[in-house]
Amino acid sequence: MTAGEILILAALGTPLAAAGLALVFAKIRDVRDTVTIVAALALTCVCVALLAETALGRPPEMRLAEPIPGLSIFFRLEPLGALFAAMASALYLLNSLYSIGYMRARREPRQGRFYACFGLAMCAVSGVALAGNLFTAFLFYELLTFATYPLVTHKGDETSRRAGRLYVLLLGGAAAALLLPAVATIQAMAGSTEFVTGGLLAGRMDALPAGVLLIMIVFGTAKAALMPLHAWLPGAMAAPTPVSAFLHAVAVVKTGVFLILKCAAGIFGPEIIATSPAAQGLLWTAAATILIASATALTRDDLKERLAWSTVSQLSYVISGALIAVGAGVVGGGLHMLTHAFGKITMFMCVGAVYLAAGVTRVSAVSGLARRMPLVFAAFLVGSLSVIGLPPFGGMWSKFLLITAAFGAGEPVTAAAMILSSLLSAACFLPIVISGFLGEPGEAALRSGPVRAPFLTVLPPVITAAGCFGLFFIGDWVMTYLIPIAERAP
Numbered sequence: 001m002t003a004g005e006i007l008i009l010a011a012l013g014t015p016l017a018a019a020g021l022a023l024v025f026a027k028i029r030d031v032r033d034t035v036t037i038v039a040a041l042a043l044t045c046v047c048v049a050l051l052a053e054t055a056l057g058r059p060p061e062m063r064l065a066e067p068i069p070g071l072s073i074f075f076r077l078e079p080l081g082a083l084f085a086a087m088a089s090a091l092y093l094l095n096s097l098y099s100i101g102y103m104r105a106r107r108e109p110r111q112g113r114f115y116a117c118f119g120l121a122m123c124a125v126s127g128v129a130l131a132g133n134l135f136t137a138f139l140f141y142e143l144l145t146f147a148t149y150p151l152v153t154h155k156g157d158e159t160s161r162r163a164g165r166l167y168v169l170l171l172g173g174a175a176a177a178l179l180l181p182a183v184a185t186i187q188a189m190a191g192s193t194e195f196v197t198g199g200l201l202a203g204r205m206d207a208l209p210a211g212v213l214l215i216m217i218v219f220g221t222a223k224a225a226l227m228p229l230h231a232w233l234p235g236a237m238a239a240p241t242p243v244s245a246f247l248h249a250v251a252v253v254k255t256g257v258f259l260i261l262k263c264a265a266g267i268f269g270p271e272i273i274a275t276s277p278a279a280q281g282l283l284w285t286a287a288a289t290i291l292i293a294s295a296t297a298l299t300r301d302d303l304k305e306r307l308a309w310s311t312v313s314q315l316s317y318v319i320s321g322a323l324i325a326v327g328a329g330v331v332g333g334g335l336h337m338l339t340h341a342f343g344k345i346t347m348f349m350c351v352g353a354v355y356l357a358a359g360v361t362r363v364s365a366v367s368g369l370a371r372r373m374p375l376v377f378a379a380f381l382v383g384s385l386s387v388i389g390l391p392p393f394g395g396m397w398s399k400f401l402l403i404t405a406a407f408g409a410g411e412p413v414t415a416a417a418m419i420l421s422s423l424l425s426a427a428c429f430l431p432i433v434i435s436g437f438l439g440e441p442g443e444a445a446l447r448s449g450p451v452r453a454p455f456l457t458v459l460p461p462v463i464t465a466a467g468c469f470g471l472f473f474i475g476d477w478v479m480t481y482l483i484p485i486a487e488r489a490p
Helices: 003-024 029-055 079-106 111-130 134-152 158-190 207-220 232-238 241-250 252-275 277-299 303-323 327-358 374-388 395-408 412-438 459-486
Strands: 061-068 071-076
Touching: 003 029, 003 061, 003 079, 003 111, 029 079, 029 111, 071 111, 071 134, 079 111, 079 241, 079 252, 079 327, 079 459, 111 134, 111 241, 111 252, 134 158, 134 241, 134 252, 158 207, 158 232, 207 252, 207 277, 232 241, 232 303, 241 252, 241 303, 241 327, 252 277, 252 303, 252 327, 252 459, 277 303, 277 412, 303 327, 303 395, 303 412, 327 374, 327 395, 327 459, 374 395, 374 412, 374 459, 395 412, 395 459
Parallel strands: none
Antiparallel strands: 061 071
């Protein structure tokens, strides 16, 4: 067994082992939480090693099994998958630290099951990131749906159960009705579902039938929350804040847009994307989603709900990148997947810290509160500026690349939607910070006694905010690293 194969097995096995141990030590809090952190740290080291191997031109691969003749469970790393795995594992580590602080402060029940589901979900994320073919990605994509369902319904009340039903109905239903038939059709037409440079279907299928498959994959991947299959995402905010952060930045939605990027580059390729009327229609749908979701976010007073609608909008930036028939679009989509993850997890963690410290969940109630919690609100500001796309934060590069790619591809409607959405994002988030620092103190700010969040709910968002800043300086390296995914068929 090669070193690369060992790393692949470790990326899958480490979070799976953590899930099992979290159940074994469910009642021994310190052991359970320590196991979670150690496993998350180990997974991060493994994924960084995989990233390094890929960057050095030694991408590992492994054919694990062939459960169905002609369809194998196959792993092969490439730049986008390696970047996604490293990003998800690093944020999983920070979110695990945050979760321990949050769940202990809230004295939440069923914490053993909670961390076990986190571990199982990360195993699924690793499987999708490392997948060398669409069949393998589909298997782990479905595992992710069912691993995260108990997290969405963790509170056990009617609101969370309703959110869980919608979650499984939309995500599982779309995958079964659209994504699975697309996988089967591709296997039948091409004799394989492997991701190939330039697109597996390039030269094998005309633009029209390929466009039908493209529609099936984009809407079948409902985790990407493209309208009208987006309603599960705001509803899932009924879950505890660590779950919201996990859904938005680490696992679920990023897995959705990652899979669409992978299919655009490795299944269809730029030639089919450029000539398919379906791709154009989906691109306009993404532009509409960007604008409608941004405008809806502006009307929401609940902090988590505002962030959720913003995520719906930002995900369609990545989808747009996949559907713009130029290499810069796919590269920009991959970069935006990374920068949005750091910005949005920062914001969610800050919102959770504010809730723990002051009991505030609404935009209208934060007035003057930042003067009692300056570090948390400063981190929220950094995350906001990155999501808006302003320098010196990483989100500036991904939005700049996507907007210039849209103009370069002759898609001014998409570019205009992105620009207007950025202005709406500024209107969504900057008033929260301004009100927090400069507004008249509200009831929460005037409360006697300390207004202080647990240390483990403050440190992680400060680190991710620093990451938003750091991404500004390594954006060029990330773009160069991702260029191979946008290559055309030889």
